[in-house]
Amino acid sequence: MKLLIKLIALVSTLSLVFVSHAQRVKDLADVAGVRSNQLVGYGLVVGLPGTGEQSPFTEQSFKTMLSNFGITMPTNLKPKIKNVAAVAVHAELPAFTKPGQTIDITVSSMGSAQSLRGGTLLQTILMGIDGNAYAVAQGSLVVSGLGAEGLDGSKIVVNTPTVGRIANGAIVEREVKSPFAMGDHITFNLRNPDFTTAKNLEKAINTEFANPSDPNTFIARAIDATSVQVSAPRDANQRVTFLSMLENIEFEPDSPSAKVIVNSRTGTIVIGADVRLLPAAVTHGGITVTINENPEVTQPDAFAEGETVVTNQSVIDVNQNDNRMFVFNPGITLDALVRAINNVGAGPGDVMAILEALQQAGALRGELVII
Structure with missing residues (x-):
């Protein structure tokens, strides 16, 4: 907790130094x-070592591709194409990019393919929001993830094997007018x-x-x-x-508004340098209630009629933690706030509760943002 408080103070100090320079x-x-534009396309990745998929839209895309090359497949023939995967291809087209220049692309599986490792993206048209084609993508994928599965159904996945990238994988064919x-x-x-x-x-x-x-x-x-x-x-x-x-x-930019940023998922708390507090008193502590169930077996006498009965004996233990209180004086600074919370020994979850309570009491001069 002390390390967390020191990091909060350090970040706030650095932010103060940052805004003080031009x-x-x-x-x-x-x-x-002057902005970039998003491009997206639909294509096929081939050459997979049996880690592709066999779905209706993949088969349809495969047959359509063959028909474009003049190859017609019988309608009743369903090809087994486990080395093919349907993918979505997307990229960012930077401002002032000219035809003939190249951009990076990201390829993501759209179906049930297990991995795109070792695959090659076939020629894919990348479209803009206006429906026009702006680039053509093709090339061998670089996939950082991997996956393995045993015969008993156990499997392990490292990173994401169904997403890959191709550096300079698309050639720009149309310029976006700026x-x-x-x-x-x-x-x-x-x-x-x-x-x-x-x-x-x-x-x-x-x-x-x-x-x-x-x-x-x-x-x-x-x-x-x-x-x-x-x-x-x-x-x-x-x-x-x-x-x-x-x-x-x-x-010289102006200093940012007073804010307290709380990440409820990770417990990260960043307190801005301009945060102030009005007079307030805060107590920290709680009551812990522990309930234990001890089953007891009751048997009848040797010559008495009756049945063995199991009864539960409940033991309730109540422990009250040592409540500690600290008082905020008017216009307290960030340093005093940090030291006060540190002295109480509050964890990240408790700090969030304290800050929310201070805001509800109207004692927190700053915006509390929970993400």
């Missing part, structure tokens, strides 16, 4: 319209929306590109807590040069 625009904001060179403005979108940070970004850009002859002319203006709009030249080459200057401007 950062580049490119590290905190994205350019509107609105980067359109219009008279470039818009920066902050990754963490904040009104103060947006105003600081606006001020930094206007200061960097101030016009000495007309000090009242500004090229940047904050639209909302996320977006800052900047006037930009229309010529594509000049716009690239202008953006390279903009994204390297350093400015």
Whole structure:
């Protein structure tokens, strides 16, 4: 528990140091319209060593592929294709990717295939959300997972043998048009929306590109807590040069809002440096109730009529833990909060309960986020 509290204090200290230094625009904001696009396709992986599947849609896909090559199979013939698997193929198409360039792809089994290890993906068209084909994928899979099964039904699976990747496995055939060179403005979108940070970004850009002859002319203006709009030249080459200057401007982002992040699954707790508490008293402890059932056998006398009876004797033991209380004074800091919880000896689950109770009491000045 002491290690957990030290980590909480360390993370909070580092976050305080992090926000106290100026950062580049490119590290905190994205350019509107400069984004990646998701691609997806359906294909077949062949060459599997008997770890494929035999399902209706796999057979149909296999027959369709053969028909594309001019091979017609009898309708009553059902091929045994345990070395084939139907797969979904997906990829990210980065911004400004040109035809002829390659991108990485991920291949995932869609049916009951046991493993894709050793398989080869046949030519698969990757489509965008608009229904157009943007890339063609093909190649040998690299699968990190493996699986083994014994005759008695026992089996072991390491990682995920039904998912593989192909580095540079898809060739881009169509370029996605970007609105980067359109219009008279470039818009920066902050990754963490904040009104103060947006105003600081606006001020930094206007200061960097101030016009000495007309000090009242500004090229940047904050639209909302996320977006800052900047006037930009229309010529594509000049716009690239202008953006390279903009994204390297350093400015001071505002400190984040006071938050306490609790991961209920792992017990991880991160307390922001600006978290404060109002006056409150917290007690920690509880009552443990233990119930033991001791069966007793009762037998009749040697010459008496009757039957042997088994009765349960319940023993109830109640233990009350040593309750410890600590008091928060007005405006308590993170360091005092951490030391107080550490002195109580609370575990991660107890810390969550304490923080939730403080929020319900209105004593926690900060947002409690449970994930």
